[in-house]
Amino acid sequence: MLITNVRAHHIRIPYDAGVASFRQGASSISALEIVMVEVSTDAGLTGWGDAFAYVCPRTSTTAIEEMIAPQAQGQQVPDAAGIPAFMEQIQRNLHLFGRYGITMFAISALDIAMWDLAAKAKGVPLHRLIGEARRTRIPAYASLLRIGKPELIARECETALRQGYKAIKLHETTTPAVFAARQAIGPGIPLMVDLNCPLNGEDAIAFAHSCRDAAPMFLEEPVWPPEDFATLADVRTKGGLHVAAGENACTVHQFRQMMQAGAVSHAQPSVIKVGGITEYLKVTALADELGVRLAPHSPYFGPGFLATLQLMSLRDDASFVEVFSMKRAACLWRGRINVDANGDVEVPQGPGIGYEPDTAVMEQYRVS
Template identity: 30%
Template sequence: MYVFPDSLPIHLAKVDALVYRAPIADPVQTSFGTMYDRPAVLVRAEDHEGMVGWGEIWCNFPNVGAEHRARMLESCIAPILLEQEWAHPTHAFEALSRRLEVLAIQCGEPGTIAQAIAGTDMALWDLAAKRLNQPLWKLFGGAPQVQTYASGLSPAQPEKLAAIKHREGYRSFKLKVGFGTERDIANLRALRELFGSGTVLMIDANQAWTPEAALEMSRRLAPFNPIWMEEPIRADHTLADWQSLAKASPIPIAAGENMRSTEEFSAAIASGVFAVIQPDLGKWGGFSGCLPVAQRAIDHGRMFCPHWLGGGVGLIASMQFKAIMGSSGYVEVDSNPNPLRDLFATPYLRPDNGTITLSDQPGLGITPDLDAARGFLVKHR
């Protein structure tokens, strides 16, 4: 079980957001939208001694959202962080959440503000661990090995990309579904035929179906033995709707990337609906909010698998998150081309038989190569 260190004082001198956009040849498809480039919003938090912590704000959708999230951080969050010294990253997280709560309601953007706070929390924890010269996984008493899966296999010949990822060392794979019954079945069949019965497969519908359609699809896809069906219905369905589906579905249910409070996660975990809990460090909570959620999920016998589909800083944070918590489960690694993942997450993209081993470098264990990414920078400090 993780334990928060007692005192980790942070006195910030500067907090910035850097926006990047990397062009891609083939758009990334989900059931609700398409990404035509790969964006990333990095948070750079510098203390008065010149030490820097890094975080990343989720910003995939809408396609114009990255710049807006950066402005939200610099106009609403940075001024609060610079007001005082913080005795602990969790104190800053709690203060930001409390002080911006009414603004989030007034402007109708609780998600955007939560995402900006979450990326900031990542950066503060990176900075705090660097000040102690410890990797985050070790600071919390974890172990450096994490299991991975290759995610985001698209509806267009997913078996070809899956074969490439297998050669790179991945041993578990998640298929995007929600593109029509026959296409989904054909794609899942192709993956099962490629890998055989022993390989772990998952499916992700990205909220594509009604409860009735989700139940029907779960029955149609169950013969291919996916270990979970992720977000088959809209995240804002009532728990009663989710419970009805989970009770009848032959495939276990996974969700969490669109949950946005301790209370929502607690209710979801207690309900027994979700076999797999998937908090996203860059959408809500950062380490301060998500570590207690993960512990609660594990204590209730749920599989804990952090969600991430963005740039390399958030990916490494997700790996650290999983390494801190241990237990069964996997870290999500997007299969689709993304220079902002590759530039920032090297050398953690080539697992050994599905396993990544994190280094002893302090904090997140990486320093983003800003010079290498300069061609993708669209907003300067």
């Protein structure tokens, strides 16, 4: 099976996040930017992947078109056993552009599409290529955008629980915000706090102490810069709380540095940033070896989300799937990816990543 074409699709789907907001500098972001890669073959099968594209969709698109497509077009599609070597060669060919950031986002997109194709060639869901499914439904946590005001945070938390979510994650940086959420949801609901890398070590330790009585399941990325694993380990040791990080890490090598430094109790590989499914699987194997729990990063709704569901179905460690708490104008897929009344997301059982994109939705919200 030969790769005949690699095409990037930039899709922009508006959303309503209520009182919350996602900001880039002074600008408020009100649409999901999705950059999908479509890999066509001479056998008529198509594979889908996506690259991280928040506020950088044109850059991710260009990386796919100018860096990834020339590497892949004309190549044989490998089977599952051959994908790691295939993708390593592409990483080697592109290493002079850096092995982090946009380059790895684009590589991630192709890798996901390769696994999608390999599973479709066998007529099985992606997880069947890797192992035996332990779960067919994954409990979801509501990943709230930043709100700021404690009274509004409490209201949004209560809304999420009514929608069926079994856990909540805040993107807040103040102690009153954390306690407002805990008071609203009660003591039995897991609560996570994502700070998005704002603090030095001393302030991060102080923040951990200040919200310890709210019993967060973990603090996520409390430290700037995120690759300062020594300081992150210090926060974990002295702060008295579990620490999660990894959404900004690319390749298993950076995760190895993080884990060996003792920086995290929870590793957070993002399949559309880390290097795709291939690197994600290396990270999970390393985490199991070193006794680190997994808490994958997945606040997106493209092929990477479906791939994450497939991968999480292989584990029975009670981990949650991250779901952005927002109302999307449309669903990109010919299938259900919403959270049900029990707070779960069903793992799709179709070939590959499980569903095919809705081409009418793609055309309606296409940018390029």
